[in-house]
Amino acid sequence: MLKFLTKLFGGTKSEKDLKIIKPFIPDINELYQQLNSLTDDQIKEKTTEFQSIIANNKQTLEDEKENILTKLKTERLTADQTADLTERLKALEKELFNNVQDTLDELLPEAFAVVKQACKRLTEQGFTYEYAGFHYK
Secondary structure, three states, X not given: OHHHHHHHOOOOHHXXXXXXXXXXXXXXXXXXXXXXXXXXXXXXXXXHHHHHHHHHHHHHHHHHHHHHHHHHHHOOOOHHHHHHHHHHHHHHHHHHHHHHHHHHHHHHHHHHHHHHHHHHHHHHOOOOEEEOOEEEO
């Protein structure tokens, strides 16, 4: 019965996740191979690079948001002006969220490739770690 319900609702959570990520696998693997030529420090710097891309992509929206907040705090505005600016703030919040989501979607293949490359390098170096009382190599 459980198998029937699982198939009826599109599979298990893992199967659904795999369907989402599967189209990215060729890009991830290609980028992963390209990362072989980078040093360990360059691989580490990828996190900072990703953070900069996200920040840069949303900067214009953040600036507009800050300008509106400043106007609301410092200027004498009519009720209509205040309402308009408040509505624009709400719209900006949605735009900012969508902007970050779109940027993350664009970075996803490279980010996965970086993680895969880092894992390979750690494994090659004999890196071990402990989690929940278990040792992993």
